[in-house]
Amino acid sequence: MAAAAAARRGRADLEIVALEKGAFTSYSACGIPYLVSGAVEDPEALVARSPQEHRDRSLIDVRTRHEVMAIDLDAHRIDVRDHEHERTYQLGFDLLHIATGAKPIRPPLPGIDSPFVHGVQTLDDGVRLANDAASAALSQVVVVGGGYIGLELAEAFKQRGLKVTVIERDDEVMPSLDPEMGSLVGGAMQDIGIDVMCDCSAAAFEPPASGRGSGEVVLSSGQRLRADLVVLGLGVEPNAGLASDAGVATGVRGGVEVNRRQQTSVDGVYAAGDCCTSFHLVTGEQVYVALGTVANRQGRVAGINLGGGYATFPGVLGTAVARVCSVEIGRTGLTEAEAARAGFEVDTASIESTTRAGYFPGAKPIAVKLVADRNSQRLLGAQIVGRGAGSAKRIDVIAVAITAGMTAAELLDADLGYAPPFGPLWDPVQVAARKLAGANR
Amino acid sequence: MAAAAAARRGRADLEIVALEKGAFTSYSACGIPYLVSGAVEDPEALVARSPQEHRDRSLIDVRTRHEVMAIDLDAHRIDVRDHEHERTYQLGFDLLHIATGAKPIRPPLPGIDSPFVHGVQTLDDGVRLANDAASAALSQVVVVGGGYIGLELAEAFKQRGLKVTVIERDDEVMPSLDPEMGSLVGGAMQDIGIDVMCDCSAAAFEPPASGRGSGEVVLSSGQRLRADLVVLGLGVEPNAGLASDAGVATGVRGGVEVNRRQQTSVDGVYAAGDCCTSFHLVTGEQVYVALGTVANRQGRVAGINLGGGYATFPGVLGTAVARVCSVEIGRTGLTEAEAARAGFEVDTASIESTTRAGYFPGAKPIAVKLVADRNSQRLLGAQIVGRGAGSAKRIDVIAVAITAGMTAAELLDADLGYAPPFGPLWDPVQVAARKLAGANR
Numbered sequence: 001m002a003a004a005a006a007a008r009r010g011r012a013d014l015e016i017v018a019l020e021k022g023a024f025t026s027y028s029a030c031g032i033p034y035l036v037s038g039a040v041e042d043p044e045a046l047v048a049r050s051p052q053e054h055r056d057r058s059l060i061d062v063r064t065r066h067e068v069m070a071i072d073l074d075a076h077r078i079d080v081r082d083h084e085h086e087r088t089y090q091l092g093f094d095l096l097h098i099a100t101g102a103k104p105i106r107p108p109l110p111g112i113d114s115p116f117v118h119g120v121q122t123l124d125d126g127v128r129l130a131n132d133a134a135s136a137a138l139s140q141v142v143v144v145g146g147g148y149i150g151l152e153l154a155e156a157f158k159q160r161g162l163k164v165t166v167i168e169r170d171d172e173v174m175p176s177l178d179p180e181m182g183s184l185v186g187g188a189m190q191d192i193g194i195d196v197m198c199d200c201s202a203a204a205f206e207p208p209a210s211g212r213g214s215g216e217v218v219l220s221s222g223q224r225l226r227a228d229l230v231v232l233g234l235g236v237e238p239n240a241g242l243a244s245d246a247g248v249a250t251g252v253r254g255g256v257e258v259n260r261r262q263q264t265s266v267d268g269v270y271a272a273g274d275c276c277t278s279f280h281l282v283t284g285e286q287v288y289v290a291l292g293t294v295a296n297r298q299g300r301v302a303g304i305n306l307g308g309g310y311a312t313f314p315g316v317l318g319t320a321v322a323r324v325c326s327v328e329i330g331r332t333g334l335t336e337a338e339a340a341r342a343g344f345e346v347d348t349a350s351i352e353s354t355t356r357a358g359y360f361p362g363a364k365p366i367a368v369k370l371v372a373d374r375n376s377q378r379l380l381g382a383q384i385v386g387r388g389a390g391s392a393k394r395i396d397v398i399a400v401a402i403t404a405g406m407t408a409a410e411l412l413d414a415d416l417g418y419a420p421p422f423g424p425l426w427d428p429v430q431v432a433a434r435k436l437a438g439a440n441r
Numbered sequence: 442m443a444a445a446a447a448a449r450r451g452r453a454d455l456e457i458v459a460l461e462k463g464a465f466t467s468y469s470a471c472g473i474p475y476l477v478s479g480a481v482e483d484p485e486a487l488v489a490r491s492p493q494e495h496r497d498r499s500l501i502d503v504r505t506r507h508e509v510m511a512i513d514l515d516a517h518r519i520d521v522r523d524h525e526h527e528r529t530y531q532l533g534f535d536l537l538h539i540a541t542g543a544k545p546i547r548p549p550l551p552g553i554d555s556p557f558v559h560g561v562q563t564l565d566d567g568v569r570l571a572n573d574a575a576s577a578a579l580s581q582v583v584v585v586g587g588g589y590i591g592l593e594l595a596e597a598f599k600q601r602g603l604k605v606t607v608i609e610r611d612d613e614v615m616p617s618l619d620p621e622m623g624s625l626v627g628g629a630m631q632d633i634g635i636d637v638m639c640d641c642s643a644a645a646f647e648p649p650a651s652g653r654g655s656g657e658v659v660l661s662s663g664q665r666l667r668a669d670l671v672v673l674g675l676g677v678e679p680n681a682g683l684a685s686d687a688g689v690a691t692g693v694r695g696g697v698e699v700n701r702r703q704q705t706s707v708d709g710v711y712a713a714g715d716c717c718t719s720f721h722l723v724t725g726e727q728v729y730v731a732l733g734t735v736a737n738r739q740g741r742v743a744g745i746n747l748g749g750g751y752a753t754f755p756g757v758l759g760t761a762v763a764r765v766c767s768v769e770i771g772r773t774g775l776t777e778a779e780a781a782r783a784g785f786e787v788d789t790a791s792i793e794s795t796t797r798a799g800y801f802p803g804a805k806p807i808a809v810k811l812v813a814d815r816n817s818q819r820l821l822g823a824q825i826v827g828r829g830a831g832s833a834k835r836i837d838v839i840a841v842a843i844t845a846g847m848t849a850a851e852l853l854d855a856d857l858g859y860a861p862p863f864g865p866l867w868d869p870v871q872v873a874a875r876k877l878a879g880a881n882r
Binding site: 148315421 | 593732841856
């Protein structure tokens with residue numbers, strides 16, 4: 001819908017049809033955990049713009065519950081299934097934009113399709129899960145996967161007063177962080193009262209016997225965990241089958257390949273969001289990053305180009321932030337492990353500081369890790385784990401510094417704001433930069 | 442003390458004597474409002490390192506209650522008054538570092554030296570003010586001057602449950618912001634229950650008759666405000682008399698002139714902090730900026746050079762943040778007015794957004810203003826006023842962007858972090874950047 005709206009701003013005369021399999025448009029998928037926790041009560045609150053608003057304001061012919069079944073690139077035609085009226089029809093196009101998003105990874109394990117195992121991707125999924133979460137019969141939830149979504153959903157169920165266990169295949173939760181930073185997150189989650197089991201994967205799911213009572217998650221170790229409800233947080237993969245079946249080229253992780261203008265391998269066909277790949281700003285390599293910010297920006301770029309304008313997508317750093325109860329997490333650029341895989345030799349600095357001046361009420365510990373190229377000293381990435389407010393979004397400062405090609409010494413020289421409620425005199429980010437710069441001067 | 446400690450790290454063999462008129466070293470002057478409010482109870486909590494710690498850890502011969510009365514640059518000698526033992530002595534030096542700080546501006550108005558009129562600069566001042574603030578006899582406080590210090594102290598007294606009036610000579614509080622942003626701060630302060638009177642200056646102070654009861658502040662308009670206690674928040678000026686009397690060159694606002702290494706006009710004499718001037722990163726001009734971050738950084742640079750190393754101070758953007766009750770304020774670089782004075786023609790963009798996703802509980806309004814050079818589109822400055830947590834420190838993102846010479850379009854392209862507890866999908870900073878970039882594309 002970001003693309004459709006941008007295309008409309010570019011060209012008033014385009015006929016724009018938007019086909020959506022579900023019932024909602026332009027909603028915040030990132031808000032689903034807060035629907036599940038009850039912090040947000042009405043699913044409609046997550047909808048930034050309804051189908052009718054798109055029709056009225058942007059003259060976009062939005063058709064919900066309409067699913068595209070196939071694309072014929074030679075004939076410039078798509079097959080559409082109207083689930084509402086149970087009919088199928090064909091639609092021609094001059095320009096096509098593919099924004100089919102991602103789908104939760106569901107490994108082929110026994111019982112994974114039972115109704116008590118939930119994947120969470122669409123708002124429809126979120127509404128179902130929120131309804132289940134509010135059910136009085138629930139007491140024990142198992143979250144499979146300790147990434148962002150897994151941990152945010154763990155918090156949501158914790159907020160509901162339920163017993164929550166997170167199982168994570170890797171050594172530490174948050175595999176998008178280096179292990180020692182993930183360990184800080186895991187420790188903080190334990191302190192909050194969420195059970196975290198690492199080095200641990202699910203082998204099978206046994207649903208409640210009669211649809212009532214508790215089911216079980218069977219671990220690879222043979223151990224069994226009682227579970228009234230299971231949520232999959234194993235990450236997502238591109239929902240790009242429609243595009244690839246039609247002959248559009250795909251790349252990393254099966255995502256639709258696009259150039260800087262979000263053009264696919266096929267003339268007149270664009271793609272954006274979780275169904276396609278991106279360029280990484282640091283490595284220059286093609287990557288698959290499924291994030292709302294990236295999707296929305298790519299959509300806007302595609303839409304400007306679809307509308308006859310000129311826009312390019314600048315690439316990603318994979319900047320992400322999350323809050324799990326009082327724990328805040330931020331990351332940008334490359335982890336130490338990712339940098340090594342990309343061929344960099346790195347210097348790193350890890351520091352502990354506080355979110356406010358040490359003497360200020362409510363000051364909490366914050367850990368910052370910086371990763372820089374050993375030769376050029378250019379910053380490559382950063383990770384933040386804090387125990388209180390004001391931690392995660394400090395990552396943005398480093399994201400801009402990386403974008404600008406700054407070294408740790410240059411970040412150290414930046415004139416950042418200070419007052420006791422916001423941090424120590426030397427911002428934690430700059431304490432880390434000072435340590436990293438000092439290691440080489 | 443930052444300079445002394447850095448010099449020690451550089452050279453183990455230096456004999457380092459530090460002379461301090463007051464009783465404390467290395468304290469957070471920015472923490473004084475929180476001492477006054479009672480949020481911080483023990484003045485010692487504001488002391489990062491005591492004289493004894495400096496002696497023990499850095500082998501610095503710290504002499505408190507010792508005041509330097511005169512500097513003889515030819516003889517390489519200073520006159521020192523030991524207030525503790527009421528004696529005067531002379532001390533020779535090879536290298537001299539001047540860090541005499543700032544003093545509150547006290548216009549020569551009738552009654553300004555009465556004991557009920559407080560200036561706040563040193564921790565000793567802070568302790569006196571905190572004691573007075575805790576006195577049960579107090580009910581009405583007048584703060585003269587609506588800048589950072591004035592507003593932070595207004596909050597402090599408000600927290601004590603007192604009636605607080607702020608009087609400000611300019612049209613709006615926070616004259617370091619453009620008027621329409623200052624107006625947002627003024628409005629928010631009114632909502633909090635702090636009286637704000639703009640276009641209003643004090644003409645005289647009439648102390649309580651017998652040292653008991655209320656005094657009065659007489660305004661230029663003739664109006665009288667009852668006041669049990671008056672605090673001056675009219676800003677500070679360099680405390681550079683000692684240096685200039687000795688023949689050290691001074692510049693803007695009378696501050697000690699220094700080069701990039703914090704060297705003064707006299708060989709072997711350094712200066713840092715609120716007593717000296719700085720370079721502005723955007724205009725390249727000499728400016729006077731009295732901020733703890735700048736002072737500490739300059740001290741570190743001076744100390745490295747004093748210790749035989751090489752360091753330069755990169756210049757300032759005047760980045761500053763403040764919290765007044767729930768209102769957060771941030772600014773960096775040039776305001777629209779400052780840019781005009783520096784000769785820039787500018788494009789600006791002002792937007793309103795929210796501190797969290799709009800649907801997320803606790804989302805509060807945040808206003809962001811960006812200022813850019815009309816020709817190069819480079820960002821020159823920014824201002825933020827928010828009604829809730831997470832507002833002010835967003836200024837750091839823009840400070841780094843300005844340091845890197847970014848345009849609004851480049852800031853818009855940066856990959857910032859997003860999750861509903863931290864902001865809308867498009868960060869308010871980027872909503873402003875988009876508006877500014879859009880105006881020119």
